[in-house]
Amino acid sequence: MLKVIREGTKAKAMFFIIKGIVEVTSEDDEIVYAELGKGCFFGEIGVLFQVARTTSVIAKTKCIIAIIKASEFYELCEKHPKVAKAIHDEAIYRYTNLKTQKEERGKQFDVSLNENILSPLKSITSDEDLFKTSTSNIKKISLININSERNNSNNSLSNDDFEASNASNNTINTTNNDITNDTTEVTVNISLKNTATEKDLHSPKLVVSNDNNITMLDSSVKVIEQNTPSPQNPNLGFIQRYSGRRRASVAVWADDQLSKLQQNIQNQLNKEKSPTESNAPTNLSVSSTAQIVSPINDALKQDNISESSSVYSSLSSISKEKESLTQSRKQNINQKFSEIKKKEEQPYLGPLPIDLMKKCISFLDYKNQFRIRRISKIFNIIITNGNSSDLTDPKWIDYDFNPPLSTSIDLSTIPKLINDEVLKIILSACGDFIIEDLNLHRCWEVTDVGCKAIEDVGSEIKNLNLLGCWDITDNCLVSLSSNLQNLEFIDLSNCRKITNLGVISLLQNCPRLSKISLSYCKNLSSELFANSLIWRKVKQLNLQRCTGIFDAGFAFWKEQITQEKDDPSIPDSFHLKKLNLSDCSFLTDTAINNIADTCQELEEISLSFCCALTDECILNLLTKCKELKILDLNYCGLAVTDEICNVIAKKM
Structure with a gap:
């Protein structure tokens, strides 16, 4: 400095x-x-x-x-x-x-x-x-x-x-x-x-x-x-x-725009003055009513309306606007007063209103939240389950503790402390119908036993992150799929023991599942896509470095779409919007052409390090996927040509 x-x-x-x-x-x-x-x-x-x-x-x-x-x-x-x-x-x-x-x-x-x-x-x-x-x-x-x-x-x-x-x-x-x-x-x-x-x-x-x-x-x-x-x-x-x-x-005064604005206003006011007023000194301070509404008069003159009537109509519209603004301000003030009164009526937890105390606690990581729940029953209710049925103090009778902070549990900050037993203690303290987001990223000591605890309390789970949980198997996924009916997103990246069976079970039994990440799951094969019906609801799919997937996998999609073309009860295309195929080095133009034919809602696709691709499949992809906005072709040497660059420049 x-x-x-x-x-x-x-x-x-x-x-x-x-x-x-x-x-x-x-x-x-x-x-x-x-x-x-x-x-x-x-x-x-x-x-x-x-x-x-x-x-x-x-x-x-x-x-x-x-x-x-x-x-x-x-x-x-x-x-x-x-x-x-x-x-x-x-x-x-x-x-x-x-x-x-x-x-x-x-x-x-x-x-x-x-x-x-x-x-x-x-x-x-x-x-x-x-x-x-x-x-x-x-x-x-x-x-x-x-x-x-x-x-x-x-x-x-x-x-x-x-x-x-x-x-x-x-x-x-x-x-x-x-x-x-x-x-x-x-x-x-x-x-x-x-x-x-x-x-x-x-x-x-x-x-x-x-x-x-x-x-x-x-x-x-x-x-x-x-x-x-x-x-x-x-x-x-x-x-x-x-x-x-x-x-x-x-x-x-150091802004040329201000000076230009001043000059424009002055010129406009001079034009509006009558000949009798032409000798009057020019000034930015306008006192007469006619001068104030002169821009409005100009607009009304174009419609052959007299100047006097335009002044009165302008003034009346201005007064109406003021009245409406006054009414809206009064309503806002009354609403704010009611909110303040509601906050003042809140019971206090320690030195703060309970909502403010709850907000403060939410900034702690879950390790410390779970620790301070032992301070009192109120803290335990705020953090774990929101159930106040056991409270006898009358000041808490009308207060709604829901949703508790355990609605979202992030244990990725303390992965070395999390194992099957610890996970079971945490989840059992919360109970069922509470948890919506559970993050176990890099908690590698969690096994199928820990997943059984997730199954017991996970009926409301929408987002489940199991990235890096190496010991999870198909048995875990099959048991989870039976109870996680609200599951919308699951990350199974680097879960190297899972196979096609576990993923198919999730897709069949979790009707809301639309986002799935399977990167580095090398035991997956092309047969994973044999039943195309379970994939038509998926909107985001990550298959990065799934080297067991070949062209035949996406050929299943094209064949079934062709066979079911005349059946109105079956969707005639996939709803896939984001697809990551980075490092799937065995894919060729055939796979990309099948994707272009079946996934026409595609908005983002990554094909980096797919070195076998040529510019022909990329051109087909750009032509058929009208919604495509992001295309990653890093290290796809044969696929990047002048023609492709020109098409991309015109399309995107």
Whole structure:
């Protein structure tokens, strides 16, 4: 990160943040006192009180920072005493806060402020209107882009180089480790504009330095007062403190779109004025009703409707819209109040309402959730089964504890602790009709015995992840299929002992099963697809590296579709949308052509490392699968040709 100010160096300027974030830190960068963002300023303590820098400032992100030299700042203070007073008070506040923080950390803070330099600020009586700015001596503030990503944390910037000097042209020297070297020069021009119009004040200019290839947005600064300061709090509406809750009253017009928008509005208003009003001064502030609704009048004039009637109709439509908005807001407020009242009526569990406590517990992993269930009956009910029938306390009678947190159980974070016995204890504590998602990813000690426990309580399971459970066999899958009637997704990847029998049993007995992953199950063969009817409901299928599957497997699909073509009771195509055949190296064009003929709803297919494929089957696939959006042909050398690339470019 780039160091903008270094603690202990001489102060020659103060800075305004146009864009980005900086950190106010100690000299050794170990303590961060504050973060300042867009609209904030820094460096005012050293300039106001002529003391050395009290902290260091580091650019946390890429920043655009405006620099104002001390001499120019003093001139501004003379012209705008209220602004000076506000910055002065902010500097005192920051100084006091910084001193307190350093003393709390045991650091010495011997900086004494020189109050004499701005003593006239203590007796300001001028009622000068801060909104009126002089256009005779408007100084441009140079903008400097600081890219903290290009510099390491050891980069530092000398105040003598970075801060503005008395010369009209400043030179900033940058290197990898110290900006004070003479390797690279970046020139920032600060020009004085003697004459400026209102148009110039609001029209930013783009300045490009050809010598250094730097683009800077040159903006005029306009001092305004958003809220009239009260005598009790003169800073109100001007100072944006460290928290960022106040807006700075230095508005920088640095967007060409804003200027164009302003000009377009002004031109439109001028066109709408009658000849008698043509001599009236133009202004963005429109007071008349006709001017406000002039865009509406234009639209109505095209339909040959009179201007007066269009005004009244527009006003009536606006009033109706306001009424409808008011009604909707009232309804929203009433709804929010009812929700708040409902939450207030919730019973408390410890120091928090029970819903909030439940939300907090849900962020724990299941190991810790299962551990804290022993705190009390309430915790046990929240986490395991949601059954409150055993509670006698009247405050819990009307409260519904469902759904419990055990609706979703993820044990993949503690695979070494999970075996058949532990899994049985966890599942039995939850009971049946509770669990919907069970993740046993990489729990390799789970065997068919553990799957029997899943069968006992898994009637509501929708998603089951058994990836990496090596010892699971067909017996386990057959027993699971008899009770998992709501199963929608199962991951059997790397379960290398399962065969066609177990997968077919799941597909036959689980009517909702539509997503199945069988990657690296090398005991599967082409006969797995012999009964095409059980595959027609499947929408996602992962067969990555199932090297026992050949072209004959998908030939079954094509043959049965052809035979059952005239039977209206049988679906005439598959609903497969995602298919992964990566590393199925024995597949040829015949298999892909059969897939293209039967799976025309296909949206995504991966054929990487299917090296035997040619461009003919890919062209057929692209032609028949109209919904295809993702096609993976990595390392399919013969399948990727110029013709295929042109077809893909036109199709996708």
